[in-house]
Amino acid sequence: MATGLCLTRINRFAVAALAATSFAASLLTTSTVALGAEPADTLYRGGPILTMNDAQPRAEALAVKDGRILAVGTESEIQPYIGAQTQVRELNGQALIPGFVDAHGHVAAVGLQALAANLLPPPDGDGNSIEALQSVLRQYASEYEARINRVNAIIGFGYDDSQLKEQRHPTRQELDAVRDDIPVYIVHQSGHLAVANTKALEVAGITDQTEEMPGGVIRREAGTQVPNGVLEETPHFVALQKVLGNLDADGAKEMIRAGSKLVTTYGYTTAQEGRATTGQVRSMQALAASDEGFDIDIVAYPDILVDRSFIAEQVSREYRNRVRVGGAKLTIDGSPQGFTAWRDRPYYAPPSQLRRDYVGYPAASPDQVFEAINWAFANDIQLLTHSNGEAATDLLLAAIGTAAAEHGNDDRRAVLIHGQFLREDQVDAIKRLKLFPSLFPMHTFYWGDWHRERTVGPELADNISPTGWVLDRGMRFSTHHDAPVAFPDSMRVLDATVTRRSRSGDIIGPAHRVDVMTALKAMTLWPAWQHFEENEKGSLEPGKLADLVVLSADPTAVDPETLDQLTVVMTIKEDQVIYQADDQPSTSLLWPRHLGGSAPDGPYWRQQLHSGHRH
Template sequence: MPRFLPLIAALLAALAAPLALADTDTDTAFADRIWTGGPILTMEDNAMRAEALAEKDGVILGVGPLDEVTAFQGPQTQMIDLAGRTMIPGFVDAHGHVFMIGLQALSANLLPAPDGTVNDIPTLQAVLRAFAEAQPERVAAAGLILGFGYDDAQLAEQRHPTRDELDAVSTEIPVYAIHQSGHLGVANSLALEQAGITADTPDPAGGVIRRGPDGAPNGVLEENAANMVIGGLLGGLDEAANRAIFRAGTELIASFGYTTAQEGRALPPVAELMQSVAAEEGLDIDVVVYPDVLLARDYILEHHARVYENRIRVGGGKLTIDGSPQGFTALRDRPYYDPPEGVRADYAGYASASGDQVFDAVDWAFANGVQIQTHANGEGASDMLIAAIQTATETHGAADRRPVLIHGQFLREDQVDAYNRLDVFPSLFPMHTFYWGDWHRDRTVGPVAADNISPTGWVRARGMMFSSHHDAPVAFPDSMRILDATVTRRSRSGDIIGPDHRVDVLTALKAMTIWPAYQHFEEDSKGSLAPGKLADLVILSDDPTVIDPEQLDTITVVETIKEGQTIYAAGLREGRLHYRPRRDGTDPYAGFLRTVAIAHEMQGNPGMLSRIRPSTLARAPHSSACVARTLSDLITANLSLPDTPLLP
């Protein structure tokens, strides 16, 4: 445990109210814990609201009226007052990359507002330089300056940075900036040189090396070209670093209320490392892994299971057909609305897997009883997937396989009909409406098609379940922003992207709980609050069914509970404090402290302190002096950091 964490606990104890755990009652008739005093939303249609919930040994004993549930109270039962806060089932990650979430947490933050500060290329360069200066040991160990999350759609220049602009950060160390989509990246000259990429290097299958007028690589890499380079650059990380990355990812996602996480595209070495961490160190949450079906079939066949071992399991295989719509690499069935400079007017993206690969992968999965989850963003990619599933179903017959469509950003209504007919479960990405709704409207697909991205309205009109995911680290695994986007579909600019696809709050909550549990074949043990199910719980600051829908993103996760045990508490959990910037960019008090805690615990970055400004105290319940005093004590007493002004 990092040495400063006990100090944080001591300094901030007065600001937090962690729940003490009572001794477990040995009488099986009595509960270990009973929660009362606030709304409990069960996600069970026959009894959606309850007054109390009882838990024993990590399993729900009872949920319902207060007088019935308190019958489980014994002399050792811990009675917990929700104090008006709202309990719901733990969130089930429908699609994300928990290992890469950890990598993002340990990299320079290149995200735009409200999740970061990078809104132009000079700021991107400055953040990378500050990261390298603050963490020379980490950079030396990795042999790399790595940044994560820049978005050309949000940069003032409206383009990607180039190799020359990353050379301005360093010419002595490889520099690599990962696009927020995860499907593109930019390398400096040294990184390109180490990867062996020159003007004579051909584009790899399913990837593009972007070039200047002279044919030389300009540093921007798409899809498999980016995968090839970043894979080589990260090869310098040792096992300890990779373990820290995985651990950081599980801790971050738990802070947003997730009790089940997904690693949505792993190679065997990463899957094996995660299983090793689970076996040797234990996990606070469940993790379901989907290795790449084009590269890891033997591993999938050997390890896929419906039962967790040490809170981890291989759930099936992941197939990727195309790329990123915001990066213009998704395969459409028509040209892009305003394609990027240098491509043909009829440019419609491209596939990262061939038709033969798609048909073969789906057929293999159906033949071997392996669940397959398929990334298909554009209409052209969905056409390929639908044809493959239709053929495999005709070959192998109907069965409860639950193949999953991942993303489905651009769909035609006839494709939704086909997915419904073929029993394909749609895992959609409504959070795109917030982050890239304006970009899709103005650049990628135009205003008409933009209204139909992640078409939840079409799906629900056909009586289909769906899940709503974050695809982190493409976006933060921010459960409340997912909820907000699924309900309001409001973009960064305030525009409503596709009003006909808005859903009510309970539907959106089901898309984050019971429906993704079904997606993972776990609906009998997770996703709703009912006797016999796991006591995977989240406590929210407010009732999302009562609050103004336009204020959903102001709700915070107060506590995350896995099988009856608190694994995250806002305000204090071993120094890890909740951070979720508001849509307007302001941060609550706990946000600053968590920023600092993560900076030191995960990054060792004193430069993060300079990001605290009086303007961010707009909604804070504590004064500037309080923040400054707490952090000054923290630094002076234990961190031995160079002097850094907390407030200008």
């Protein structure tokens, strides 16, 4: 297996060759299409083609016409489709696979991640201590004054208390030390918690007189009612909306556009906004209808507890200008690594301020869950449900069973999102109720050690995201990145699903490791089925959209322990190249290093996500 450096050297030359018609190919092939064959617009050949089609798993060449796959087969079988105007793209040994379908992510919030200070811990950032967070925030403030003035706040994203040297959340006073004259608001990597400085708490209207909000916690300074800055779940979402209150419609569109651009660098040709607001969907639709538009498809799932009339009005299986509302989203609990997931037993080693019988808490009441799921089934609305803890999943299964008994359950494709702490009997029920599991094995890398040591303990940690249990029952599943919880890094998703290696190198649940082809199907064909799009996407078969990804090497031919070193060389949507990697060097620690270390009002924005080099 070549090292990451060698892959980069290969890319430097191969990308240019891949983008252009091969002169040698033109000499070796006829300019006349064989009798009965339709001339292709583009021909891909010269590297392994992994189709995700069990009837034809691998191929040597692929022909495309009018944005759709015309033929797949050997080079001799595809040769007749070459005409005088056919562009031949030589893969030069690199691998061609279907475009990745985002099984669960938040493309609008990815835009927030893209525009905010990068507080992620290594390997995605430098947020390994509170002092480091302060340093990154100060540097961000000095470099992006115009953006800060636009929203009158400093926003950071991605800190993780489990990875900080101090093993705790920052306080409002520690953020006051960065700036105390404007709001400073930093979002936890889980997306379910945040820390606000004193000014941000003031803007949010959260004081020592503020009562606790249902489905969340305002943490207080010891022995007082004074908020210490940490906000969990509901108060966090309320505060973030108020802190971003100055963001205008153009700013919202810019954020969504930045998110859609970021995910293309990781090979996603279909993105998801997995908990949309009505305003976000309206912004997506307006941007989609503009001259700027989107390069990829985006499917949105608005919150079922917020605006059902909007969902019922907008839901569709058809894209309009690359945007559609696919159904509704329900959230039952919170973050397992943040101790806000709702369990059926106490956490293994919770934070010191929590009692030893602490099990987390629900974000929605049983009445809300039953009523929402019944409404979705009664109105034939596809439902995605966030459920992490065992107690949350017990509630979900009970409500699904009740609704299915009343309304039937044929091909509804209701989806369980995450299911981190599942029991094996719950997996049996998931199969029986025809619930589709979208699992989160990337957690094994980012938080596997944390789950083993703090949340569920060493025995249960092995069964987080239990892909093995699902496969043993003959079920399909999808995998996701849940960005901005982490970067929408497709190769990290692939690597974690296959190896289940944690940051420390431990294997979190050897019995749940899967082979590379199964892991790839969970990122392509099976999430396409999840979205009711299996006839259009997810595999390389004649008639389907030419949504393609070129990888630096064949993922089935490399050492599985090196999958995270593979790179996305090119992302292609309906035969149009929408992302192409090069070797631009890093320039800043504030921005994802693989994107050249800048931001949308810097080189990154001007060059349209120019670099695919992995750090």
